[in-house]
Amino acid sequence: MEIKTYRLCTAREMDIVKTFECGQCFRWNADKHGKYTGVAGGFAAELWEEDGSIIISGGGSEAFWREYFDLDRNYEAISSGFNGGEYLDRCVEFGRGIRILRQEPWEAMCSFIISQCNNIPRIKGIVERLCNLAGNPVYLGETEYRSFPGAETVAALSLEELAVLRSGYRARYILDAAKSVAEGRVDPERLKQLDYRSAKKELLAMNGIGEKVANCIVLFGLGHLEAFPVDTWIRKALKEHFPPDFNPDSLGEYAGIAQQYIFYYARSTGNE
DNA sequence: AAACAGGCCTAAA
DNA sequence: TTTAGGCCTGTT
Numbered sequence: 382m383e384i385k386t387y388r389l390c391t392a393r394e395m396d397i398v399k400t401f402e403c404g405q406c407f408r409w410n411a412d413k414h415g416k417y418t419g420v421a422g423g424f425a426a427e428l429w430e431e432d433g434s435i436i437i438s439g440g441g442s443e444a445f446w447r448e449y450f451d452l453d454r455n456y457e458a459i460s461s462g463f464n465g466g467e468y469l470d471r472c473v474e475f476g477r478g479i480r481i482l483r484q485e486p487w488e489a490m491c492s493f494i495i496s497q498c499n500n501i502p503r504i505k506g507i508v509e510r511l512c513n514l515a516g517n518p519v520y521l522g523e524t525e526y527r528s529f530p531g532a533e534t535v536a537a538l539s540l541e542e543l544a545v546l547r548s549g550y551r552a553r554y555i556l557d558a559a560k561s562v563a564e565g566r567v568d569p570e571r572l573k574q575l576d577y578r579s580a581k582k583e584l585l586a587m588n589g590i591g592e593k594v595a596n597c598i599v600l601f602g603l604g605h606l607e608a609f610p611v612d613t614w615i616r617k618a619l620k621e622h623f624p625p626d627f628n629p630d631s632l633g634e635y636a637g638i639a640q641q642y643i644f645y646y647a648r649s650t651g652n653e
Numbered sequence: 654a655a656a657c658a659g660g661c662c663t664a665a666a
Numbered sequence: 667t668t669t670a671g672g673c674c675t676g677t678t
Contacts, residue, residue, distance in 0.1 A: 404659070493659085496659055496660090497658095497659075497660040497661065498657090498658060498659080498660045498661080498673085498674095499658060499659075499660090499675085499676095500657090500658045500659080500676085500677080501658090501659075502676090502677090503658080503675075503676065503677090504659085506676095507675095547674080547675060547676085548674075548675085549673075549674025549675050549676095550661090550672095550673045550674050550675090551660095551661095551673095551674075552674085554661085588661090588662085589660090589661065589662085590660095590661085591660060591661050591662085592660085592661095593659070593660060593661090594659090594660070594661080597659080610659075611659095612659035612660085613657095613658080613659065613660090614659065615659085644659075648659085
């Protein structure tokens, strides 16, 4: 695979630590120097910050990565339009530089099914074992990584084979979802064409996908930025820092971005 | 040791 | 329509 190295954007446009550590993705990992490596769209890449710029080195086109990192959207302008009060302003300030990744629909579906009632280190472990089990090799120079396995590949596995993931009761949901996709009952790519409500409705009909997971899939996998997933952290933040009658929908078409700022801030400050 | 972790499903009111 | 209990596994 051809490796290209170039300046992707400014460090001000995207903070790679916040973007990769804010809990939206599970396949980007840093080495001890802060260089992140991950696989998306079948391409492996490394990203690091250097003199105020974000440098990327890997496969895939620049257009692909600009789309993946949502670089053609003005997060500053969007954030300044939020009307969520002083606490949200603090979250925005704290999370400045986060970008909502445009992850692949099937990967997002599978990953967020795994995420339910789970913690991030364990989610990452399960996803990594799934990729090692069923993904295809992807090379970056001499180093081998694994792509996220296609639904057809996962659907061909048995529950017994999936046991190595240690994903517990979620294995059945993973397999059900993979079969739904592989057999054409659900087409994750087609869901991208639907509006937020229609896409979510289809997802809610699937086994193992409820309100929260469906919202994560449409937000992180289908690019519907109005989705506002409410998990335990967000629920706690809403209760403690927003008016009792506050409705997240009032944040508008980019509510999902606000959600990620709140989630990141709540998780960063609530753990210590 | 008991409780909890980015929930969901089913059964029962 | 809302609520309780169960569910795999790992960590604290």
